[in-house]
Amino acid sequence: MSKSIKLKKGLDIRLVGEAKAVKSKLAAPTIVSVKPSDFHNMTPKMVVKEGESVKAGSILFHDKYKESIKFASPISGIVKAIVRGEKRRIMEVLVESDGQQAFESGSTGKISEMSVEQVKETMLASGLWPFLNQRPIDVIADPENAPKAIFVSAFSSAPLAPDYNFLLQGKGDEFQAGLDALGKLTSGKVHLTLNSDGASDEVFKNAKGVEINKISGMHPGGNVGTQIHHIDPINKGEFVWTVNAQDVVIIGRYFLTGKYDARKVIALTGSEINDPQYFEIISGINVREILSDKISSDNVRVISGNVLTGNKIDQDGYIGFYHNEVTVIPEGDHLKFVATKGWMSPGFDKFSNSRTFPTWILPKSKKFRLDTNTNGEERAFVMTGELERVFPFDILPMHLVKAAITDDIDGMENLGIYEVAPEDFALCEYVCTSKIDIQDKIRQGLDLIASECM
Amino acid sequence: MKFLEKIVHKHEPKFAKGGKLEKWNPIFESFITLAFTPAITTKKGSHIRDGVDLKRTMMMVILALVPCLLFGIYNTGHYELVAELGDRSLPYLDQFWSKVGAGAFVVLPLVVVSYGVGLTVEFIFGFINGHSLHEGFLVSGMLIPLVMPADVPLWMVGVATVFAVVIGKEIFGGTGMNIVNVALTARAFLFFAYPTSMSGDNVWMAGKEVDGFTGSTALGDLASFTTDKMVVAGDDTIKQTGEAVLAAFENSYSMMDSFFGMIPGSVGETSVIACLAGAVLLIFTGVGSLRIMLSFAIGGFVGGLLMNALGTNPYMDLPAAHHLLIGGFAFGAVFMATDPVTASQTATGKIIYGFLGGLIAILIRVLNPAYPEGVMLSILFMNVMAPIIDHYVVQANIKRRLKRLKTA
Numbered sequence: 105m106s107k108s109i110k111l112k113k114g115l116d117i118r119l120v121g122e123a124k125a126v127k128s129k130l131a132a133p134t135i136v137s138v139k140p141s142d143f144h145n146m147t148p149k150m151v152v153k154e155g156e157s158v159k160a161g162s163i164l165f166h167d168k169y170k171e172s173i174k175f176a177s178p179i180s181g182i183v184k185a186i187v188r189g190e191k192r193r194i195m196e197v198l199v200e201s202d203g204q205q206a207f208e209s210g211s212t213g214k215i216s217e218m219s220v221e222q223v224k225e226t227m228l229a230s231g232l233w234p235f236l237n238q239r240p241i242d243v244i245a246d247p248e249n250a251p252k253a254i255f256v257s258a259f260s261s262a263p264l265a266p267d268y269n270f271l272l273q274g275k276g277d278e279f280q281a282g283l284d285a286l287g288k289l290t291s292g293k294v295h296l297t298l299n300s301d302g303a304s305d306e307v308f309k310n311a312k313g314v315e316i317n318k319i320s321g322m323h324p325g326g327n328v329g330t331q332i333h334h335i336d337p338i339n340k341g342e343f344v345w346t347v348n349a350q351d352v353v354i355i356g357r358y359f360l361t362g363k364y365d366a367r368k369v370i371a372l373t374g375s376e377i378n379d380p381q382y383f384e385i386i387s388g389i390n391v392r393e394i395l396s397d398k399i400s401s402d403n404v405r406v407i408s409g410n411v412l413t414g415n416k417i418d419q420d421g422y423i424g425f426y427h428n429e430v431t432v433i434p435e436g437d438h439l440k441f442v443a444t445k446g447w448m449s450p451g452f453d454k455f456s457n458s459r460t461f462p463t464w465i466l467p468k469s470k471k472f473r474l475d476t477n478t479n480g481e482e483r484a485f486v487m488t489g490e491l492e493r494v495f496p497f498d499i500l501p502m503h504l505v506k507a508a509i510t511d512d513i514d515g516m517e518n519l520g521i522y523e524v525a526p527e528d529f530a531l532c533e534y535v536c537t538s539k540i541d542i543q544d545k546i547r548q549g550l551d552l553i554a555s556e557c558m
Numbered sequence: 559m560k561f562l563e564k565i566v567h568k569h570e571p572k573f574a575k576g577g578k579l580e581k582w583n584p585i586f587e588s589f590i591t592l593a594f595t596p597a598i599t600t601k602k603g604s605h606i607r608d609g610v611d612l613k614r615t616m617m618m619v620i621l622a623l624v625p626c627l628l629f630g631i632y633n634t635g636h637y638e639l640v641a642e643l644g645d646r647s648l649p650y651l652d653q654f655w656s657k658v659g660a661g662a663f664v665v666l667p668l669v670v671v672s673y674g675v676g677l678t679v680e681f682i683f684g685f686i687n688g689h690s691l692h693e694g695f696l697v698s699g700m701l702i703p704l705v706m707p708a709d710v711p712l713w714m715v716g717v718a719t720v721f722a723v724v725i726g727k728e729i730f731g732g733t734g735m736n737i738v739n740v741a742l743t744a745r746a747f748l749f750f751a752y753p754t755s756m757s758g759d760n761v762w763m764a765g766k767e768v769d770g771f772t773g774s775t776a777l778g779d780l781a782s783f784t785t786d787k788m789v790v791a792g793d794d795t796i797k798q799t800g801e802a803v804l805a806a807f808e809n810s811y812s813m814m815d816s817f818f819g820m821i822p823g824s825v826g827e828t829s830v831i832a833c834l835a836g837a838v839l840l841i842f843t844g845v846g847s848l849r850i851m852l853s854f855a856i857g858g859f860v861g862g863l864l865m866n867a868l869g870t871n872p873y874m875d876l877p878a879a880h881h882l883l884i885g886g887f888a889f890g891a892v893f894m895a896t897d898p899v900t901a902s903q904t905a906t907g908k909i910i911y912g913f914l915g916g917l918i919a920i921l922i923r924v925l926n927p928a929y930p931e932g933v934m935l936s937i938l939f940m941n942v943m944a945p946i947i948d949h950y951v952v953q954a955n956i957k958r959r960l961k962r963l964k965t966a
Contacts, residue, residue, distance in 0.1 A: 117606070263606075339963040411605045433605065439563055439594035446595040447613040454609030459843045460618050461609050476599040480611025481591060483692060484734025487615060488903040489847065498959065502903060503952055518956045526603070533604040537612055538734070543603035 108300065109334045111321025113496040115457050115531050117263040119411065120471045123371035123429075125270050126381040132203060136179050136388035137196045137422035138164055142415075143234060144243050145551065148175070148194050150186060157182045161208030161364030163231060164197050172247055176231025178366040178387045180206040196422065210362040215284045223288040227355070230364055234425065235351040236289075239332065239344045241554045242525035251345040253292040253336050256283070256352055258308040259299040261326030262410040262530075266371035266429050268349050269305035270382065275353050276307045282356030286347065287313050297331045308349075324496065329528040333497050338523045350428055354387075370394075370423065374411075374432035375473040376404045385423070391430050392420040399432060405476050407431040412530035413543070436477025447480070454479070457494065457535045483538040491542075494531040499523065501532050505542055508549025513556055516549050526550070566590055585681060587690035612733075616693045618845045622836035623700050623826070623893065627665070629819055630826035634708040635661025637822050650820050665825055668703035671712050675719045676702070683728045694733030694740070694899075695723065701741035701893060704826025705886070705934075706748075714752060718744040738941040739900050742934055749931060775823050776811040776884040777923065777930035783873040784927045803872050816883035827886035837892040846896040849905065850912040854891040857916025858882050864917075865924050873924050881920055890933035891916065900941040904951040911947050915940040 140148040148165040151174075152158060159180040167173040177199050184200040210230050215223065227233050228247060236245035245251070259268045272279055286294050293315045298304045300318035309316075317335055319325045328346040338344050347355070350368050357365050366387035373380045378400045385394070391406060399419075407414040408424040411431050415424055423430060442448045451461040455472040491501040499520040507515030526543040533542040572579045573586040590596065591613075600607060635657030640648050676699045677691070684691050702719055726743035727736040782789045783803055790806040811821050819829020827833075840846025862878025869875050881887065895901060895915050902911035915936050923932030 119606075337962060405599075405605060407605055413603070414605065416602060416605070431605075435599060437597045437599050439566065439590075439597050441562070441594055442592070447611055447617065451609055456609040458608065458610040458615075458845075460614050460845065463609075474606040476605050477595065478598045478600055478607045479595055479609050480607075480613065481596060481598060481690070483612050484732070486612055486694075486734045486899055487845075488898045488901070489905065489908075490844070492905065498955070500904060500952060500955055518959075519952070520959060530604050534606065535608045535610075537608075537610050537615055539607065539611065541601075541603055 106315050107317045107335050109317065109319040109321075109325075109331075111319065111325050111330070111496045113493055114261075114322030114324060115494045115535065116261070116322045117411075117455055117474075117534065118468075118471045119263045119433075119455075120375040120473045121373050121377055121380050121431075122264055123266060123373045123380040123382055125267065127270075127369060127384060128381065129384045130389070130393060132205065133179065133201055133386055133389040133393060135184065135198055135200050135390055136177075136386060137198050137390070138175055138177065138388055139196050139422060139424065140165070140175075140194050142425040143175075144547075145554070146173075146244060148197075150194070150197075152183050154183050154186055157202070158199060159206045159208040160366075161210065161230065164199070165194070167244075170246065172228045173233050173244060174228065174231050175234060176208075176364050176366075178364070180204050207363040207365070210358065210364065212359050212362045215281060215288065215359055218288065220288050223285055226359070227285070230358055232355050232358055232364070235347055235355060237346045237426075239329070239338055239346065239525060240522040241550050241558065242527075243554070245343075245345045249343045251290045251292070251343045253332075254286050254290050254294045254345045254347065255328045255332055255335075256286070256294065256296050256314075256347050256349055257326050257328050257331060258296055258304055258349055259302070259326045260410070260428070261299070261323040262412055263323070264371075264373040264429070264431055265326070265410055266369070266373075266382065269303070269308075271350055271369045271428065272307045272353060273305060274307075276310065278353045278356035278360060279307050279349070280311060280356065281359045282347075282352035282354070283311055283314050285355055285359050286345075286352065290345070292336075295331065295335055297328075297335070299326065321496070324528060324531060327527060329523070329525050330496055333499075333523055340517060340522055342522075348426060348428070351426070368428070370427070371429040372398065372432075373429055374407075376401050376432040376434055387425065388422055390420055390422055391417065394430065395419060395432070401434060403435045403437070404432050405435050407433070411474075412534065413527045434473065434475040436475030436479075438477075440477065458490065458537070478539050480537075480539050482540060485538050485540065487537040490535055490537060491532040494535055495529075497523070497528070501529065504549075505529070505532070505540070505545055508545045508552075511549075511552055513552065516553060517557070521546075521549055521553055562593060566594065584684045584688055584690050588681065588684065591690055612693045613696075615845055616696045618839065618843050619697045619893075620700055622839040622846070623697075623704065625832035625835040626704055626826040626829065626889065626893075627669075627700070629829040629832040630704060631661035631665045632657055633661070633819055633823075633828055634664050634825055635659065636820070637708070638664060664708050665703065667712055668706055668708075668710075668715055668825065669700070671715045672702040672719050673699040675716045676723050679720055679723045679728070683723075683732065687732075689732075692733035694727065694736075698722070698727075698740040698744075702744045704889070705741055705745045705824050708825055710748065714748055715744075718747045721747045734899055736899055738938050739894055739897050742894055742938055742941075745934055746938055749934070775930075776807075776816070776821055777932075779807060779810075780873050780876065780884075780923075781927040781930045784871050784924075788872070801872075804875060807876075811884065813877075813880055813883060816880065821884070823884075824886060827889035830883050830888040833888040833892045840892065840896065846892065847898070847901070847908055849908040850896045850901055850915075851891050853909045853912030854895050854916040855882055855887075857913035857918075858887055858891075858920050859916070860913075861917040861920030861924075865920065873927075881923070885923065885930070886933050887916075887919065890919070890937055894933075894937050895940070897941075900944065902944045902947050902951075904948050906954075907944070907947045907951040910951075911940055911944055914943070 147168040149168040150165045158177045163174045181200045181202040184198045187196040189195040238245035296314045297317045300320040324330045409427040440446045454461045456463045495501045504519040526546045529542045573583045638660040722744035726740045817830045841848045862881040865874040902908045918936035919932040
């Protein structure tokens with residue numbers, strides 16, 4: 105039965121720099137990177153060597169401990185470098201394009217005629233599997249587990265998030281094929297959740313073979329975590345998989361054509377971008393190719409992903425595997441005088457969920473240019489009730505965070521650690537008066553659970 | 559402000575790791591963070607952060623305390639003059655500026671001592687532990703003088719502050735870690751260590767002893783109603799019926815006077831209207847919990863009604879509403895019970911915590927005349943109980959979520 109959910113809690117952070125609905129196509133990339141660090145807790149084992157030539161869809165490395173999970177190259181060319189960090193950890197695998205974009209030929213058939221095992225095998229062998237994320241723990245799905253449901257969100261509600269209607273426009277067939285493939289992987293339902301506050305594209309509305317739910321309210325309504333909690337919550341011992349809508353298209357494309365074709369549309373957003381817009385790219389490109397002369401100030405932070413959950417990258421860094429946007433905001437690494445910019449200032453330039461700043465008095469149309477300053481130093485938890493206001497779960501956020509900080513496994517299990525991912529706590533981290541890195545604490549809690557209880 | 563920034567940047571290296579003044583870094587940092595929001599940036603996770611921080615929050619509480627402080631200065635000045643002239647009938651608004659002056663002369667030294675001693679202790683602990691000054695004491699330092707009787711010796715305030723900061727807070731780990739409210743710890747310390755200076759007849763009228771003239775508070779008088787020697791405002795000649803003493807009480811501490819705060823008491827707690835002004839700011843900014851304030855008042859009112867129903871002595875017959883206006887009840891509800899560190903942390907817990915706090919305050923006040931300080935004791939008691947309340951609220955949440963597993 106499809107559900108309609110209304111959220112009362114949450115927060116929409118209004119930022120300057122939303123992308124205009126204009127799409128530019130980039131010239132073929134010269135170099136791309138696949139970063140093992142995009143996949144939490146995954147230890148890569150290389151399959152190719154430096155200098156070896158690969159096609160788009162060739163396997164570059166696989167998970168050392170779960171060898172069936174493989175990672176493919178998005179372009180054809182030669183493996184230019186395997187960049188290693190401390191303790192020889194593999195940080196990046198760089199592939200230089202040969203300008204051909206030749207595809208590894210995959211074998212596929214009609215999804216409706218394929219068995220569950222065949223779909224699984226195809227996805228594992230082709231490097232599509234990493235698109236599947238698993239809850240609990242928020243890591244790549246374990247092919248051994250049977251998920252009770254698969255969730256796909258049809259929109260993102262994060263600040264400056266790309267418009268999924270625009271991303272997926274005209275890709276109905278591929279999206280549908282992807283959903284069909286996902287449907288094979290679970291004995292339960294595939295849930296597709298639409299935003300009931302705005303229009304949804306035909307691609308989503310006409311999706312077949314899935315349960316269509318609707319959700320309304322502020323961020324984090326678009327997060328799969330919120331949707332899972334309200335539609336089919338995870339209990340201990342259960343698994344739910346999640347896939348990003350645009351990745352469903354890439355999966356579908358493979359099943360239709362037999363090619364690992366990782367083209368996707370991303371948004372370039374943020375207050376420090378001249379003329380923010382969309383680009384059609386290939387997964388893993390260097391952001392330099394889209395940032396060229398678009399940055400409007402000197403001291404900026406480039407984020408692969410959105411401002412709440414993305415990763416900091418260099419101006420010639422590579423876009424992350426799961427990310428649909430690149431955001432550029434000002435760095436805040438300078439002192440702010442108390443009376444003009446600090447805690448004693450009137451604070452019209454600050455976006456605050458607390459009424460200690462006059463955000464509430466400003467019109468809803470006012471958008472803010474926020475920098476990366478924490479606006480205060482880290483302290484012990486003092487304020488209560490503020491996390492609850494932005495956390496639309498029947499979970500006590502502060503108690504769960506405290507349990508995570510104190511490595512209290514029983515406490516975490518009881519308080520709902522199996523249902524959450526760090527991204528669900530992004531708003532809590534944003535509003536926290538004590539400036540505690542809550543997402544990081546939850547991540548550590550999940551890692552502890554993964555090593556002790558899974 | 560560029561020149562200030564330049565000074566900071568010039569001296570920063572000396573205090574940084576490896577600099578020659580490295581160990582003084584906590585002190586340096588403390589002063590810098592008062593003048594500037596530091597240049598700390600986010601690393602991962604949420605790259606932007608809300609403008610609010612603990613300093614901003616604490617500033618709101620101090621702003622909310624300003625009406626109480628100003629009124630407290632005036633009220634103290636008034637009773638100073640009353641005691642000096644030996645004239646209880648001195649009109650409240652006469653000699654406005656001389657009262658302000660007299661009050662300021664008494665109250666401001668209390669504030670100075672409280673902040674001076676408290677911040678020194680905090681700096682020492684920060685220095686030992688290698689962290690900059692944490693903001694908690696900015697509020698405690700203002701609350702402590704406001705809950706002191708006006709003519710408490712300054713050295714006592716100093717001793718109480720040291721006790722409160724060290725035993726009440728720092729041994730637990732500092733701001734955010736304490737179990738009981740710091741300002742009330744200071745008051746409770748004096749209350750038990752120097753009882754004659756904290757309650758009784760001699761303390762409440764600030765200033766010089768005048769022959770045969772004693773002052774006491776509404777609570778002190780009320781406590782006498784449970785004994786044979788009933789006293790109202792220093793007049794112990796009324797030994798008649800309960801109605802007569804209550805009428806005399808109403809005459810001295812009318813509801814209206816209590817509401818505006820024109821009664822003797824500790825420096826900042828007498829005026830309900832000043833507390834309400836603070837409450838409006840706290841609730842509006844979300845710094846203080848409406849749940850706690852409201853349930854505290856309801857708890858107190860229910861307690862008053864309960865006493866009325868028993869009604870075995872004149873104290874019990876005091877109208878329930880009047881209970882909420884005297885003895886620092888409003889001040890306790892708005893500024894003490896709502897301390898987020900020591901109160902309940904869950905939404906449901908806050909309601910239970912507030913209600914019991916108000917109820918117990920009245921019970922202690924009426925049923926135990928040896929301790930007229932019902933509000934202080936009940937909040938301290940509920941501070942200790944808050945984790946237990948939270949525990950049961952959390953358990954309820956856990957059970958509800960487990961039930962979901964069974965029904966699914």
